[in-house]
Amino acid sequence: MISQDKLLHFEASEFQERLRKVKESMYRQGMEVLLVTDPANMNYLTGYDGWSFYVHQGVLVFMDRDEPVWFGRMQDSNGARLTTWLADENIVGYTDDYVQSNLKHPMDFVADLLRDRGCERRNLGVEMDNYYFTGQCLESLLDGLPEAGIKNANALVNWARLVKSDKEIDYMKMASRIVENVMRTAIDAIDVGVREGDAAAAVYHAQISGTPEFTGDHSAIFPIMPSGIRTSTAHLSWVDRRYESGDIVLLELSGCKYRYHAPLSRTVIIGEPPAELADIAKAVVDGLNEVLAFIKPGVTGEEVEAKWRSAISGSKVVKESRIGYAYGLNYPPDWGEHTVSLRPGDKNVFQPNMTIHVMPGIWLDKFGFECSEPIYVTEDGCEAFVEFERKLFVK
Amino acid sequence: MISQDKLLHFEASEFQERLRKVKESMYRQGMEVLLVTDPANMNYLTGYDGWSFYVHQGVLVFMDRDEPVWFGRMQDSNGARLTTWLADENIVGYTDDYVQSNLKHPMDFVADLLRDRGCERRNLGVEMDNYYFTGQCLESLLDGLPEAGIKNANALVNWARLVKSDKEIDYMKMASRIVENVMRTAIDAIDVGVREGDAAAAVYHAQISGTPEFTGDHSAIFPIMPSGIRTSTAHLSWVDRRYESGDIVLLELSGCKYRYHAPLSRTVIIGEPPAELADIAKAVVDGLNEVLAFIKPGVTGEEVEAKWRSAISGSKVVKESRIGYAYGLNYPPDWGEHTVSLRPGDKNVFQPNMTIHVMPGIWLDKFGFECSEPIYVTEDGCEAFVEFERKLFVK
Numbered sequence: 001m002i003s004q005d006k007l008l009h010f011e012a013s014e015f016q017e018r019l020r021k022v023k024e025s026m027y028r029q030g031m032e033v034l035l036v037t038d039p040a041n042m043n044y045l046t047g048y049d050g051w052s053f054y055v056h057q058g059v060l061v062f063m064d065r066d067e068p069v070w071f072g073r074m075q076d077s078n079g080a081r082l083t084t085w086l087a088d089e090n091i092v093g094y095t096d097d098y099v100q101s102n103l104k105h106p107m108d109f110v111a112d113l114l115r116d117r118g119c120e121r122r123n124l125g126v127e128m129d130n131y132y133f134t135g136q137c138l139e140s141l142l143d144g145l146p147e148a149g150i151k152n153a154n155a156l157v158n159w160a161r162l163v164k165s166d167k168e169i170d171y172m173k174m175a176s177r178i179v180e181n182v183m184r185t186a187i188d189a190i191d192v193g194v195r196e197g198d199a200a201a202a203v204y205h206a207q208i209s210g211t212p213e214f215t216g217d218h219s220a221i222f223p224i225m226p227s228g229i230r231t232s233t234a235h236l237s238w239v240d241r242r243y244e245s246g247d248i249v250l251l252e253l254s255g256c257k258y259r260y261h262a263p264l265s266r267t268v269i270i271g272e273p274p275a276e277l278a279d280i281a282k283a284v285v286d287g288l289n290e291v292l293a294f295i296k297p298g299v300t301g302e303e304v305e306a307k308w309r310s311a312i313s314g315s316k317v318v319k320e321s322r323i324g325y326a327y328g329l330n331y332p333p334d335w336g337e338h339t340v341s342l343r344p345g346d347k348n349v350f351q352p353n354m355t356i357h358v359m360p361g362i363w364l365d366k367f368g369f370e371c372s373e374p375i376y377v378t379e380d381g382c383e384a385f386v387e388f389e390r391k392l393f394v395k
Numbered sequence: 396m397i398s399q400d401k402l403l404h405f406e407a408s409e410f411q412e413r414l415r416k417v418k419e420s421m422y423r424q425g426m427e428v429l430l431v432t433d434p435a436n437m438n439y440l441t442g443y444d445g446w447s448f449y450v451h452q453g454v455l456v457f458m459d460r461d462e463p464v465w466f467g468r469m470q471d472s473n474g475a476r477l478t479t480w481l482a483d484e485n486i487v488g489y490t491d492d493y494v495q496s497n498l499k500h501p502m503d504f505v506a507d508l509l510r511d512r513g514c515e516r517r518n519l520g521v522e523m524d525n526y527y528f529t530g531q532c533l534e535s536l537l538d539g540l541p542e543a544g545i546k547n548a549n550a551l552v553n554w555a556r557l558v559k560s561d562k563e564i565d566y567m568k569m570a571s572r573i574v575e576n577v578m579r580t581a582i583d584a585i586d587v588g589v590r591e592g593d594a595a596a597a598v599y600h601a602q603i604s605g606t607p608e609f610t611g612d613h614s615a616i617f618p619i620m621p622s623g624i625r626t627s628t629a630h631l632s633w634v635d636r637r638y639e640s641g642d643i644v645l646l647e648l649s650g651c652k653y654r655y656h657a658p659l660s661r662t663v664i665i666g667e668p669p670a671e672l673a674d675i676a677k678a679v680v681d682g683l684n685e686v687l688a689f690i691k692p693g694v695t696g697e698e699v700e701a702k703w704r705s706a707i708s709g710s711k712v713v714k715e716s717r718i719g720y721a722y723g724l725n726y727p728p729d730w731g732e733h734t735v736s737l738r739p740g741d742k743n744v745f746q747p748n749m750t751i752h753v754m755p756g757i758w759l760d761k762f763g764f765e766c767s768e769p770i771y772v773t774e775d776g777c778e779a780f781v782e783f784e785r786k787l788f789v790k
Binding site (some may be wrong): 049051053058061073075076077078079083095096097099100101128129131133134137139152195196197198200201205208214215222224227233234235237238239240244320321325331333338340346382 | 402444445463471494524525526533534592593595596602616617625635717720728736738
């Protein structure tokens with residue numbers, strides 16, 4: 001009656017190469033087994049893709065086995081069969097009494113699974129600061145595997161994700177085509193008397209309907225589009241009101257394809273911009289342009305930030321937080337990769353096919369201004385993923 | 396230039412009552428300070444509302460102080476000023492070098508904050524199994540506060556949220572008006588030749604544009620709308636293909652208002668339903684109706700599940716997982732409250748104004764079927780939040 005095959009967006013060889021990189025890191029850090037709970041890392045290694053990360057699940061990478069093991073809730077195991085390259089025997093579901101219970105924890109199941117495979121004394125890496133590896137996960141593993149050597153493997157797989165393959169860059173270009181439509185839609189929709197929610201609805205519609213050639217996927221962060229005083233801070237969005245003349249609206253929006261993102265920020269004002277905003281907009285856009293001209297293989301994260309700092313010196317712009325970060329494949333709550341951050345102290349050296357959201361967001365006491373660019377590093381510089389005018393948009 | 400006031404959706408007295416309930420639980424469990432990291436619990440106690448939960452943040456409740464303290468990233472502290480009832484002195488931002496760094500962790504900041512307030516030897520409750528309380532959070536607190544008594548306060552605030560106020564029920568009714576439009580939109584959009592992503596785009600648009608009277612907010616879970624073989628599992632969704640004749644489409648959708656949800660599931664088939672699907676649909680809808688007629692104050696979660704089990708006995712329906720759960724206020728990745736689960740062993744007694752998503756989802760080897768109802772318990776029974784025909788929808 002129904003026919004739909006396995007959906008994999010990469011060749012087997014690409015998954016093998018990813019696994020090789022991860023095992024190399026495991027070896028260097030003395031880990032024999034790696035427990036991956038970050039949904040983006042699970043996807044990266046196996047293809048797994050579903051909104052099941054609200055219960056405990058993960059992928060186990062064994063140094064001495066070719067294939068990882070996916071574990072999760074039994075009702076999601078068909079999802080693993082449909083979206084991963086793993087053989088059936090490496091997809092293991094736990095029963096529903098493990099779900100959100102005080103009596104037993106899914107990590108008890110993982111401890112049993114490792115014991116069954118003779119791994120109870122192995123060095124086990126865990127993603128200590130990942131959203132989906134809770135304090136209870138740590139405690140249950142320590143209880144269940146008292147002889148294992150538990151090590152911090154936080155962001156180990158994230159670092160393997162830093163330099164993208166050409167195929168990944170292609171997907172990020174598809175996401176970029178989407179976000180161009182999304183941003184255009186948002187700027188067109190915002191006007192005096194329009195409900196903020198109706199503008200947000202148009203944004204969501206554009207994110208998912210995508211382009212005539214391909215549709216989009218859900219983004220790891222919701223559309224950030226606050227107005228007025230709410231632009232004085234980084235992560236608010238629309239409320240149930242109508243835009244008024246004089247409103248500033250921040251737009252930090254995105255496109256997403258096969259879980260690969262394209263984030264983009266712009267700012268709109270309805271009516272004449274006050275001089276202070278116009279000055280800040282000019283300084284930020286000029287600074288952003290200088291930073292993009294500076295980025296090339298060999299520079300470090302902190303050098304890029306220093307370039308920004310010197311570019312804006314003398315202007316009214318005050319900016320204490322990082323001005324960008326690595327991004328790509330992800331799931332809620334973040335599209336950032338938690339590796340490179342453009343700020344003092346970041347010694348990471350830029351390489352071709354690294355992908356960075358250069359995002360010098362400005363949030364002052366009474367209003368904000370945002371103009372950002374997602375870029376990839378090329379052989380001799382960097383390329384903007386998106387074509388969209390860098391300026392303050394006046395409606 | 397800009398004027399927008401604090402946005403609070405509840406009276407001060409309601410926040411005070413919530414705090415009283417939480418302090419009562421803290422007292423019973425011997426906790427002097429409670430660290431709340433669950434974004435829904437932060438919202439419940441203070442009103443805080445922003446997509447900033449991808450960095451560490453929280454609310455501290457002190458047994459001996461009237462007001463909690465919000466802490467988070469400095470660039471989000473204006474968000475706390477705009478969305479919480481807290482005084483400025485109780486909003487504390489940390490600098491950006493704490494963000495996603497190997498050198499320092501936001502929980503080091505929290506340890507310092509507690510020491511500054513003379514709380515370094517207090518009994519401190521933490522939400523051990525919350526997404527936003529990682530293994531590293533636990534370890535950093537244990538390191539930073541070696542003399543504190545760290546206790547498991549998992550779901551402590553969630554349990555306080557179980558019985559809703561009338562105002563909360565009102566917001567859930569608003570979300571229910573939205574989800575009726577959303578579900579209608581989805582069923583109308585699905586047809587042979589339509590791109591799945593275009594149907595999903597229409598769903599998102601309906602979720603946010605809401606009703607003529609009010610707009611909607613982003614949901615804690617994305618629209619779950621898989622087709623074909625992908626309906627054999629619980630948490631997949633649209634892919635980049637066009638619907639074909641014979642496709643089954645599961646729809647687990649939602650409306651959201653002020654972070655309060657209305658989840659709703661229905662199933663569509665394009666073309667004539669096979670007999671097996673029609674049989675299962677009838678058994679599930681009949682079973683659901685029996686369960687809804689059974690629910691009233693005084694029954695327990697496991698009794699409700701047993702009712703379901705007896706209702707479907709003799710049918711072809713196989714269902715091993717829980718058939719529902721408490722839901723309401725929430726943030727990604729889940730709208731469930733992680734308290735009551737309708738399954739064997741659940742001894743929780745139903746009370747008026749408890750809100751439950753009765754969700755007996757069926758996922759078989761080749762296809763699935765879903766028909767659910769969000770309900771609230773009344774004085775002598777229960778009331779469906781949503782008016783939407785319970786059946787298999789045939790297109």
